[in-house]
Amino acid sequence: MAETLPPRSEVPREFTWNADSLFPSDEAWEAEFQSITEYLPSLDRFRGRLGESPALLLEWLGTTEALMKRMGKVGLYAMMFSTVDTTDQQASARTSRARGLGARMSAATAFAAPEMLQIGMETLQRWMQEEARLAVYAHFFEEMETRRAHVRSPEVEELLGQVSEPFGTPRTVHSLLSDADLTFRPAEDSAGATHEVAQGTIHTLLGSPDHTLRKNAWESYADAYLGFKNTLATCLGGGVKQDAFRARARRYASSLEASLHAWHIPTEVFHGVIATFRSHLPVWKRYFEVLRKALGYDTLHLYDLTAPLTRESPKVPYSQSVEWICAGMQPLGDAYVQAMRRGLTEERWVDVYPNKGKNMGAFSSGMQGTYPFIFMSYHDDLFGLSTLAHELGHSMHSYLAWQTQPPVYAGCGSEVTSNFNQALTRAYLFQANSDPAFQIALIEEAMANFYRYFLIMPTLARFELEIHERIERGQALTAESLNALMADLFEEAFGGAVEADRDRLGIIWAQFPTHVYGNIFMFLYTIGIAGAHALAEGILEGKPGAVERYLDYQRGGSSVYELEGLQRAGVDLTTPEPVAQTFGVLERMVERLATLTGQS
Numbered sequence: 001m002a003e004t005l006p007p008r009s010e011v012p013r014e015f016t017w018n019a020d021s022l023f024p025s026d027e028a029w030e031a032e033f034q035s036i037t038e039y040l041p042s043l044d045r046f047r048g049r050l051g052e053s054p055a056l057l058l059e060w061l062g063t064t065e066a067l068m069k070r071m072g073k074v075g076l077y078a079m080m081f082s083t084v085d086t087t088d089q090q091a092s093a094r095t096s097r098a099r100g101l102g103a104r105m106s107a108a109t110a111f112a113a114p115e116m117l118q119i120g121m122e123t124l125q126r127w128m129q130e131e132a133r134l135a136v137y138a139h140f141f142e143e144m145e146t147r148r149a150h151v152r153s154p155e156v157e158e159l160l161g162q163v164s165e166p167f168g169t170p171r172t173v174h175s176l177l178s179d180a181d182l183t184f185r186p187a188e189d190s191a192g193a194t195h196e197v198a199q200g201t202i203h204t205l206l207g208s209p210d211h212t213l214r215k216n217a218w219e220s221y222a223d224a225y226l227g228f229k230n231t232l233a234t235c236l237g238g239g240v241k242q243d244a245f246r247a248r249a250r251r252y253a254s255s256l257e258a259s260l261h262a263w264h265i266p267t268e269v270f271h272g273v274i275a276t277f278r279s280h281l282p283v284w285k286r287y288f289e290v291l292r293k294a295l296g297y298d299t300l301h302l303y304d305l306t307a308p309l310t311r312e313s314p315k316v317p318y319s320q321s322v323e324w325i326c327a328g329m330q331p332l333g334d335a336y337v338q339a340m341r342r343g344l345t346e347e348r349w350v351d352v353y354p355n356k357g358k359n360m361g362a363f364s365s366g367m368q369g370t371y372p373f374i375f376m377s378y379h380d381d382l383f384g385l386s387t388l389a390h391e392l393g394h395s396m397h398s399y400l401a402w403q404t405q406p407p408v409y410a411g412c413g414s415e416v417t418s419n420f421n422q423a424l425t426r427a428y429l430f431q432a433n434s435d436p437a438f439q440i441a442l443i444e445e446a447m448a449n450f451y452r453y454f455l456i457m458p459t460l461a462r463f464e465l466e467i468h469e470r471i472e473r474g475q476a477l478t479a480e481s482l483n484a485l486m487a488d489l490f491e492e493a494f495g496g497a498v499e500a501d502r503d504r505l506g507i508i509w510a511q512f513p514t515h516v517y518g519n520i521f522m523f524l525y526t527i528g529i530a531g532a533h534a535l536a537e538g539i540l541e542g543k544p545g546a547v548e549r550y551l552d553y554q555r556g557g558s559s560v561y562e563l564e565g566l567q568r569a570g571v572d573l574t575t576p577e578p579v580a581q582t583f584g585v586l587e588r589m590v591e592r593l594a595t596l597t598g599q600s
Helices: 026-046 054-082 087-110 112-119 121-130 131-146 154-162 169-181 202-206 211-226 230-248 253-260 269-278 283-296 318-328 334-344 383-402 418-434 436-472 479-494 500-513 523-540 547-557 560-570 576-595
Strands: 364-367 372-373
Touching: 026 054, 054 087, 054 112, 054 131, 087 154, 112 121, 112 131, 112 154, 112 418, 121 131, 121 547, 121 560, 169 230, 169 436, 169 500, 202 211, 202 560, 211 500, 211 547, 230 253, 230 436, 230 500, 253 269, 253 436, 269 283, 269 436, 269 523, 283 576, 318 334, 318 418, 318 436, 318 523, 364 383, 372 383, 372 418, 383 418, 383 436, 418 436, 418 523, 436 479, 436 500, 436 523, 436 576, 479 500, 500 523, 523 547, 523 560, 523 576, 547 560
Parallel strands: none
Antiparallel strands: 364 372
């Protein structure tokens, strides 16, 4: 039996994230939890009074900002323990309690939006002139005004806040089943040795040069999900029904409109992105053919898409990743790189390595007043480096926004900054190492990232749209219908160049337990990578002002609408051009691979 994952208790402290920076102990967390619980009823003193004066409105805004910071730390601390060890029942209980407290806080503050809208923009503008400290909220008030038609009465808003916790049950069940309760049969390699299949090992197994091991690992992983397909389909159906309910409750025409309105993105942009993706599918078919020939296979299977093209993939320890990413991001300046280096080392932003019970995936999380933490399962290869660079893009975006913006604009969630860091780091490595084997390995990493963002995500976006529309038409979502739809969409994307049995292909939706409950937001990953490459090319080409415009975008946080901020930085994601331009980057990468492997 191959080496298995260590228990959480054996992971060295220096490779775990710095939860102590939030609360020194569970007891301190409990005290803060109780303090917030006891404080919530006092918010009622503001109810029905926000229109009395600019001073009272200012007090309310300051009070809720401080409370949200406190609540954010409570939720973050709980999550930091439950995600790294899903078998820790005490940590899971804290997470559940934190979600419940967050729902109670949402209900307790739900009256505010209707009351502020009732004040009216004309009065708010006058108040901002009378009370200078309110002026910073101008964009906040403007954004609130855009939602006027979708904000309900205080009573309805309170009810919507109260149902947020029970509405989270399908997603929670799906995630726990995926990360804690699913058991995967061991995968046998061509020599007869067995390997543990787990969320923390599947990436490595699918990247093995052993065809038999890849096949068996992929089948084991898919089959575990297929074994619970009806339960998972019921969970997803419940989640989609909730999206449709919220859309109706807020008077949106559809779930899609409700989702995009939150980002101030017209629905035409979504449909334009999908149309551009579908028109460029021949680029993907060309890549699959190059890959098949380079591997020497007659038929390319789904589990071959991660097969290494070089005999030995470069070993990249975490410390080496830190150095290469810092070198790659140097065009953004010393201050950016120094802050990033501190976070990666002494400040312990990152929970680095996999362990038993650790959740799948990677993300950046935190809020103003904390570190911008990173969750991942690092492996000593270029893929681990790429994931780290990606999440650092998110974290540095947060870091810069938190340094410069007031609390009301400290939030940011762009996929541009994450993919931008990957693009810049990758460009540096292409220049720094001309060895053909290294270049091929680097292209493999790049293509894996493009495959996720420029094939899987737009395909899942099409899936999301269709299942929401089915629910809105009164149709049911069954495991069979979901799997058939997923298989159809992927078969179209593969264009006949990739073989996969429909059952295992169709269950891919279930392997994204975080994403599929986001109400049609996965296309944001596609426009994110497009915007990232458009901006990165400008900086790599040395265009005047490109660096400062990009840093200004990051420092802006949510003080401007996302697409407007990116337009100021130099890319217009309301048009199909950035997506088409990035398909050009992808196409050049494919031809470079064809040349390096003798397939041109």
